[in-house]
Amino acid sequence: MFNNKTVLITGGTGSFGRAFVRKLLANSPKKVIIYSRDEQKHFEMGQEFGGKEMRYFIGDVRDRDRLTRAMEGVDYCVHAAAMKHVPIAEYNPMECIKTNINGAQNVIDAALFSGVSKVIALSTDKAASPINLYGATKLASDKLFTAANNIRGAHPTKFSVVRYGNVIGSKGSVVPLFQKLIANGAKTLPITDTRMSRFWITLDQGADFVLKSFANMHGGEIFVPKIPSMKMIDLAKAMLPDGAIDLIGIRAGEKLHEAMITEDDSRHTFEFADYFVITPTINFAQAVDFAVSAQGEQGRAVAEGFMYASDTNNRWLTSGELLSMTKVR
Numbered sequence: 001m002f003n004n005k006t007v008l009i010t011g012g013t014g015s016f017g018r019a020f021v022r023k024l025l026a027n028s029p030k031k032v033i034i035y036s037r038d039e040q041k042h043f044e045m046g047q048e049f050g051g052k053e054m055r056y057f058i059g060d061v062r063d064r065d066r067l068t069r070a071m072e073g074v075d076y077c078v079h080a081a082a083m084k085h086v087p088i089a090e091y092n093p094m095e096c097i098k099t100n101i102n103g104a105q106n107v108i109d110a111a112l113f114s115g116v117s118k119v120i121a122l123s124t125d126k127a128a129s130p131i132n133l134y135g136a137t138k139l140a141s142d143k144l145f146t147a148a149n150n151i152r153g154a155h156p157t158k159f160s161v162v163r164y165g166n167v168i169g170s171k172g173s174v175v176p177l178f179q180k181l182i183a184n185g186a187k188t189l190p191i192t193d194t195r196m197s198r199f200w201i202t203l204d205q206g207a208d209f210v211l212k213s214f215a216n217m218h219g220g221e222i223f224v225p226k227i228p229s230m231k232m233i234d235l236a237k238a239m240l241p242d243g244a245i246d247l248i249g250i251r252a253g254e255k256l257h258e259a260m261i262t263e264d265d266s267r268h269t270f271e272f273a274d275y276f277v278i279t280p281t282i283n284f285a286q287a288v289d290f291a292v293s294a295q296g297e298q299g300r301a302v303a304e305g306f307m308y309a310s311d312t313n314n315r316w317l318t319s320g321e322l323l324s325m326t327k328v329r
């Protein structure tokens with residue numbers, strides 16, 4: 001579906017963006033447009049991905065005019081740009097709101113104006129029943145993208161969201177932090193709480209899931225992949241088997257466990273073979289049967305009260321699986 005198509009990725013120089021571009025280039029796109037602020041990251045990415053399809057646009061998602069210019073002639077857009085560090089968002093709340101919420105609306109407006117065919121915005125488990133500003137801004141962003149399907153009028157653009165959990169190996173995440181500590185000779189690893197669990201996905205799996213969701217989307221879905229959980233303490237033990245644990249205590253704004261689908265979402269969630277779809281909480285002007293994917297796969301409603309949470313997940317990572325996932329680029 002990407003053959004000879006033009007794709008724009010906001011935040012394309014980030015961890016997800018680079019993994020996604022690698023996949024995309026194998027699908028013979030016409031053009032791949034990277035949209036983000038820091039020229040150094042563009043320069044470095046240009047050296048690594050120098051293909052004739054690549055275009056590098058310096059721009060901020062807060063700048064709607066620049067986004068509109070960048071989206072001219074674009075078929076598909078992935079919105080990955082975000083502020084994502086919980087404590088930094090708490091300390092600089094308005095900056096996080098400007099990027100994650102105003103930026104989302106700018107992406108929507110620019111995509112509608114330019115007649116982009118499909119947009120997928122990346123979300124996070126922290127957006128389900130959020131307790132920190134990062135999660136709250138991503139929930140607001142999810143709502144904007146869902147509702148955008150209702151305001152598109154005569155525009156052809158469809159908007160959906162992909163929500164997943166911790167990405168192994170993404171910039172600023174715990175696995176690279178532990179790898180760095182271990183490389184520097186650490187004999188202990190810091191853990192906030194022995195009970196803490198998280199969902200885990202690799203960059204490759206995240207990129208594949210987004211590619212697949214473009215084909216599956218009607219517009220309006222929050223796609224949630226079925227992925228395994230692991231306790232943070234088991235992750236630390238897997239990475240440093242002979243090491244000790246330094247219990248540092250849970251941080252404000254952190255949950256013991258994350259959920260991707262809450263009990264209240266269960267009333268409007270369908271389960272498919274490899275993923276769930278949370279359907280919109282508003283009625284669209286044109287009714288959509290979300291029980292069947294755009295590819296024709298039949299889903300089934302989940303039981304009322306169902307929760308998809310990292311502590312009650314039925315799939316758990318073993319140490320061996322975790323270690324092989326940390327080796328994937």
Ligand SMILES: NC(=O)c1ccc[n+]([C@@H]2O[C@H](COP(=O)([O-])OP(=O)(O)OC[C@H]3O[C@@H](n4cnc5c(N)ncnc54)[C@H](OP(=O)(O)O)[C@@H]3O)[C@@H](O)[C@H]2O)c1
Pocket residue numbers: 010011012013014015016017035036037038039041059060061062079080081082083084099103122123124125138164165166167168170171173
């Ligand atoms: N990493 C995870 O564990 C995880 C889990 C679930 C969901 N997600 C979501 O996945 C998405 C991508 O995450 P990631 O791990 O790839 O993040 P990342 O590595 O930190 O990359 C973020 C990208 O966004 C760009 N960006 C930031 N602010 C921007 C702005 N105002 N305007 C334009 N570009 C901006 C950054 O480049 P510049 O700074 O140069 O602009 C960079 O290219 C995010 O939406 C995040 O919420 C991530």
